[in-house]
Amino acid sequence: MSNAAGVAEPRTLAPPERRTAAVSGVAALGAYALIRALDRDPAPAPRPGQFYMLSTASGWGGGHGERPYLPRAFSHARSENAPGGLELSFLLEDVGPGTARLAALGEAEELALVGPLGIGWRPAAPDTRPLLVGGGIGTAPLLCLEDELATTAPVLLGFRSAAHADAAGLFAGEVGLTTDDGSAGRPGLVTDLLREELDRDPAATVFACGPPPMLEAVRALCAERGVPAQLALESGMACGFGACYGCVVPTRDGYLRLCVDGPVLDAARLDTALFPGAGH
Amino acid sequence: MSNAAGVAEPRTLAPPERRTAAVSGVAALGAYALIRALDRDPAPAPRPGQFYMLSTASGWGGGHGERPYLPRAFSHARSENAPGGLELSFLLEDVGPGTARLAALGEAEELALVGPLGIGWRPAAPDTRPLLVGGGIGTAPLLCLEDELATTAPVLLGFRSAAHADAAGLFAGEVGLTTDDGSAGRPGLVTDLLREELDRDPAATVFACGPPPMLEAVRALCAERGVPAQLALESGMACGFGACYGCVVPTRDGYLRLCVDGPVLDAARLDTALFPGAGH
Amino acid sequence: MDLCGVELGGPVLNGSGTFDAIAARRAFGDPLLERFPFHAFVSKTITLEPRQGNPPPRLWETPAGMINSIGLPNRGLEGFLAHDLPELAELPVPLVVSVMGFSRDELATLVERVGAREEVAMIELNVSCPNVESGLIMGADPAETALAVDRVRPLTDRPLIVKLTPNATDPAAVGRAAEGAGADALSLINTLKGMALDPRGGGPWLGGGAGGVSGPAIRAIALEQVSSVARNVSIPVIGMGGIASGHDAADFLAAGARCVAVGTESFRDPAAGRRIGAELNSLAGAARPPAQPSRRDRDPIRVR
Amino acid sequence: MDLCGVELGGPVLNGSGTFDAIAARRAFGDPLLERFPFHAFVSKTITLEPRQGNPPPRLWETPAGMINSIGLPNRGLEGFLAHDLPELAELPVPLVVSVMGFSRDELATLVERVGAREEVAMIELNVSCPNVESGLIMGADPAETALAVDRVRPLTDRPLIVKLTPNATDPAAVGRAAEGAGADALSLINTLKGMALDPRGGGPWLGGGAGGVSGPAIRAIALEQVSSVARNVSIPVIGMGGIASGHDAADFLAAGARCVAVGTESFRDPAAGRRIGAELNSLAGAARPPAQPSRRDRDPIRVR
Numbered sequence A, B: 001m002s003n004a005a006g007v008a009e010p011r012t013l014a015p016p017e018r019r020t021a022a023v024s025g026v027a028a029l030g031a032y033a034l035i036r037a038l039d040r041d042p043a044p045a046p047r048p049g050q051f052y053m054l055s056t057a058s059g060w061g062g063g064h065g066e067r068p069y070l071p072r073a074f075s076h077a078r079s080e081n082a083p084g085g086l087e088l089s090f091l092l093e094d095v096g097p098g099t100a101r102l103a104a105l106g107e108a109e110e111l112a113l114v115g116p117l118g119i120g121w122r123p124a125a126p127d128t129r130p131l132l133v134g135g136g137i138g139t140a141p142l143l144c145l146e147d148e149l150a151t152t153a154p155v156l157l158g159f160r161s162a163a164h165a166d167a168a169g170l171f172a173g174e175v176g177l178t179t180d181d182g183s184a185g186r187p188g189l190v191t192d193l194l195r196e197e198l199d200r201d202p203a204a205t206v207f208a209c210g211p212p213p214m215l216e217a218v219r220a221l222c223a224e225r226g227v228p229a230q231l232a233l234e235s236g237m238a239c240g241f242g243a244c245y246g247c248v249v250p251t252r253d254g255y256l257r258l259c260v261d262g263p264v265l266d267a268a269r270l271d272t273a274l275f276p277g278a279g280h
Numbered sequence C, D: 001m002d003l004c005g006v007e008l009g010g011p012v013l014n015g016s017g018t019f020d021a022i023a024a025r026r027a028f029g030d031p032l033l034e035r036f037p038f039h040a041f042v043s044k045t046i047t048l049e050p051r052q053g054n055p056p057p058r059l060w061e062t063p064a065g066m067i068n069s070i071g072l073p074n075r076g077l078e079g080f081l082a083h084d085l086p087e088l089a090e091l092p093v094p095l096v097v098s099v100m101g102f103s104r105d106e107l108a109t110l111v112e113r114v115g116a117r118e119e120v121a122m123i124e125l126n127v128s129c130p131n132v133e134s135g136l137i138m139g140a141d142p143a144e145t146a147l148a149v150d151r152v153r154p155l156t157d158r159p160l161i162v163k164l165t166p167n168a169t170d171p172a173a174v175g176r177a178a179e180g181a182g183a184d185a186l187s188l189i190n191t192l193k194g195m196a197l198d199p200r201g202g203g204p205w206l207g208g209g210a211g212g213v214s215g216p217a218i219r220a221i222a223l224e225q226v227s228s229v230a231r232n233v234s235i236p237v238i239g240m241g242g243i244a245s246g247h248d249a250a251d252f253l254a255a256g257a258r259c260v261a262v263g264t265e266s267f268r269d270p271a272a273g274r275r276i277g278a279e280l281n282s283l284a285g286a287a288r289p290p291a292q293p294s295r296r297d298r299d300p301i302r303v304r
């Protein structure tokens, strides 16, 4: 697959319909939930950084809480071959009615999904080493990226507190850790670690995902140092496949639909990662 | 409590708010479901023929099925004192999204309810014996009526098939049974039994509940024979306490709100029990 | 708080026709009065002549809402004054009487007679009906609305609330017309026209043909209309349409409403008004800046 | 089946602006064309000049629906003809191009240029916008709508569909006016005006201020408008608004629509159109009598 400019896009095509996947497990991972579900054969193999639109086959919405109605976007955290299909993992934080319902999925239930969607992480720039930087639930799309990279890459992660930092244990390589409250790793922000790492060796490509203020700090730091960076952004999505024009992000080229032109964007395309609606 | 005419109404007042009751059991009873829930003290003791507006404390509505949104009306089938409150039983038939959700209640869940509501069965006319006539799920409000009656009363029941007739076993006294397909009891309609019973001894008050065509047959038969009858009717309800004016039934006195002036009506007030919207 | 000079214990009213306090007292007894759900009570709309209302079925459930086709059953003016008013006067809150006339003469009689009763604190004009003189829906047309308010304004010193219909191209223009003719407050939204078909085939489900949609399904539509009307008038606005929580109510207040009204949610819980009032109170601590920086601004032209 | 002389494989279209076949092909590849969800494809509305659309956020979820404030981003007429049209011409179904003009001159240019392209089977006029000449929303006013259709009618021999706005007092009158001026079909409903506030306070959530409500929440409202318009015109009606199942679609057909369009439900399932078409087919066995006994009847005056 190639984009308008003819450059190869890391994009696995999705089947053009919603399907269901059998939930094989929902586990608490500190403050987050890890959902595993079997996407039955023929299951497309997602590229790191791609995402899925998820809902539940029943009990999605309504009730006294009224929402959710639309599906929700989630990066696949990992995918593994399993008997009968591909086991997809999603890492999620319960922040509202959709994530709450997903985190309450039972093992007999079916997850409804469309995907994989969007464009994943591109290769590191020539002669640079990959540097993975994650904040909070933004660690999810870095897990499959680490799996895919040939070399072990430094992974720098920031969390609110130790309760959120359990996800750090999912990485194969060594993880540099900060927490806001110092309850695990070093007290402070993950950009502190990034700055030191770039001081040490600036020949890096940064792959970052996390909350908008963190992504903005990463963007600004990398811009200052001339370091190439790819940012996996979030914005509110209704469809995930370019239909609604709802998920736009302001870039130097105008508004881009994050679901078809992202979610991974080159930081150089952005004036800021802190735009209205970012992170929703 | 007395009505406009000063006649005593069999009506226990309801607390003026929705409350929840702990589900203590959901059992299949042939084609029907029997739900038991603990209405916590101080729980008002319902009169036979009164009803409750039920919903579930969570997962009521929405999802791919979109409905239910409004609560649903159900006769209490029985109530028994239990530690901490009153155990209410409801007998229900899964005919749509509301009843389906209620039948799927788990034991850890909470039932949301308002009630008891409406006016229950009145005493039999002087010098008549009570005669209980039920069709299908309409057996429900006859169970508590039988419990309340001092004398044992004949119970005549009609069902579609044996699969629906299990509810007959819940009565203490002897039950005359018909099924449409003859798979249990006598093949035919319950009004056949009623006709024979009235032939044998016409000094009766009929207490009937069931689908509109059955109630209409009962009404017509009793009118023909001059036998007093009370009919527990159904019509679509949004509120159950007279707020919406939605549940009206055409009577000789004009439209009556079934939820506050019924659901038990004297058959003599009706020209027909087969009115538009009956049974919903 | 104050609504047009009437002292209220809080901002939560009921929507007309969605709570019958007399029937509710039969179901709930006097505890209803002790824990009354609303800070003012709005009667079901009455008309000059008695009406039995539309044939059943009158209800249909929709996604997050419902359609009703009730058809304004009521005892008529005389029946109301003789039977209902004395009972409503026993409620622990101020009484608003909702009236509808099919001509300006009818409306005048209703307002004059109702306004003469000291039990009545305010009068609400339900103008979501055709004027038999012009064939137009009164409340859909600014000029019709102004004529109606103009006519009844001199006939009572009670505050007049005009209840707007959402089935209009420009509710803000109708609101301005009502204000100009002397209305003391506006309430909105009434139900949106809607319809359902009999699932067994053969035509409309509702005995009345079409009906009105209410409930959470219409909340976003209501909020937009309330915001747009409030920006265009100086008189207080009573906002309603799908309010089911204190958070919803706070949105309507932030959009410019002085008070809110609860309708369909009361069908799900007779104490909804009280719950929503309590939730509003607890939200009040976490004060939100008002959403509308200034009134009297006109909407910029926007394309969706 | 036939829609204004164009042969369709079935009655299911997409709602304009709710499916971007070009973007969907990037996501789904050619299997999208093999299992194309619709029997005709309606483009997103284009305007004369390019537009970048409204600032984000552009979406808000509501009970059983959503609000969008997209603001008609598009490449403009020239960009559309040069870049989008060739790609849309590859779709396996007839193409309808939706156009909006902020003046009748703009509309005329759009219709003339688009109608001259043989890839285009029909043109849909989205009249839910203010006319800069009069300040009125074109589609809310029968006279404005007639003037617009009148102006463009001679400029093309392509069938003209007029897409009505539901934010109007009398959509049936607008539909009649469009028919009188030469429209070949009507489509409705567009989104209902709606609004949401930022839950953190401080004003509207949507970058565009207000937005449009769609989804199951508006279905009953849409069905009523479709029924009322279909009863009042002889040209075919394309019904939409919250359709999520074959059963919903069958309701719109029974209410008088010739075709249906699927909008928001495609966001939940890109294959929704195909599923709904299949469900419709399997319902077709269980034939339902049409809900509207005859067209051209006028609504009786009813009070809700």
Ligand SMILES: Cc1cc2nc3c(=O)[nH]c(=O)nc-3n(C[C@H](O)[C@H](O)[C@H](O)COP(=O)(O)OP(=O)(O)OC[C@H]3O[C@@H](n4cnc5c(N)ncnc54)[C@H](O)[C@@H]3O)c2cc1C
Residues within 6 Å of the ligand: A051, A068, A072, A073, A074, A075, A076, A090, A091, A092, A093, A094, A095, A096, A097, A098, A099, A100, A137, A140, A141, A233, A234, A235, A236, A237, A263, A280, D059, D060, D061, D062, D199
């Ligand atoms: C490409 C992509 C990948 C993502 N990957 C992950 C992931 O791997 N793990 C993960 O946990 N999350 C991920 N997210 C975020 C995830 O999609 C959201 O957390 C989720 O949609 C929240 O849904 P909710 O119903 O739980 O909460 P909501 O209440 O829908 O959303 C929370 C926020 O949305 C806003 N909001 C509130 N009400 C509404 C409303 N009515 N309509 C619209 N917005 C509202 C508020 O600002 C609120 O803080 C990803 C998002 C994107 C776009």
Ligand SMILES: Cc1cc2nc3c(=O)[nH]c(=O)nc-3n(C[C@H](O)[C@H](O)[C@H](O)COP(=O)(O)OP(=O)(O)OC[C@H]3O[C@@H](n4cnc5c(N)ncnc54)[C@H](O)[C@@H]3O)c2cc1C
Residues within 6 Å of the ligand: B051, B068, B072, B073, B074, B075, B076, B090, B091, B092, B093, B094, B095, B096, B097, B098, B099, B100, B137, B140, B141, B233, B234, B235, B236, B237, B263, B280, C059, C060, C061, C062, C199
């Ligand atoms: C006083 C009273 C007592 C009752 N007691 C009992 C009892 O003890 N046990 C019991 O099982 N039932 C009882 N019922 C009936 C029970 O309330 C209904 O079966 C229940 O409401 C059905 O809800 P549902 O969501 O399952 O089905 P729905 O789909 O709501 O209803 C089934 C019927 O309603 C109509 N319908 C379909 N769609 C809609 C819609 N969108 N809006 C409105 N109507 C629609 C159709 O005709 C359909 O056949 C009682 C009813 C009343 C009024």
Ligand SMILES: Cc1cc2nc3c(=O)[nH]c(=O)nc-3n(C[C@H](O)[C@H](O)[C@H](O)COP(=O)(O)O)c2cc1C
Residues within 6 Å of the ligand: B244, B245, C014, C015, C016, C017, C018, C044, C045, C068, C070, C072, C098, C126, C163, C188, C189, C190, C191, C213, C214, C215, C216, C218, C240, C241, C242, C243, C261, C262, C263, C264, C265
């Ligand atoms: C069953 C029902 C009956 C109603 N009757 C009236 C009425 O008599 N007069 C009136 O002005 N509004 C009437 N309304 C409209 C409500 O007062 C309110 O404006 C509308 O329902 C929107 O609010 P909600 O969504 O909270 O219900 C009625 C609404 C319903 C649902």
Ligand SMILES: Cc1cc2nc3c(=O)[nH]c(=O)nc-3n(C[C@H](O)[C@H](O)[C@H](O)COP(=O)(O)O)c2cc1C
Residues within 6 Å of the ligand: A244, A245, D014, D015, D016, D017, D018, D044, D045, D068, D070, D072, D098, D126, D163, D188, D189, D190, D191, D213, D214, D215, D216, D218, D240, D241, D242, D243, D261, D262, D263, D264, D265
């Ligand atoms: C995100 C979004 C964008 C839309 N864009 C357009 C548009 O460009 N032109 C148009 O005529 N209608 C547009 N619509 C309206 C739809 O075509 C349709 O009329 C409306 O959404 C109702 O149908 P639904 O409830 O099935 O979505 C849009 C709707 C949505 C939700």
Ligand code: FES
Residues within 6 Å of the ligand: A236, A237, A238, A239, A240, A241, A242, A243, A244, A245, A246, A247, A248, A257, A258, A259, A260
């Ligand atoms: S989420 Fe719909 S266009 Fe991106």
Ligand code: FES
Residues within 6 Å of the ligand: B236, B237, B238, B239, B240, B241, B242, B243, B244, B245, B246, B247, B248, B257, B258, B259, B260
């Ligand atoms: S159900 Fe509302 S008045 Fe009877």
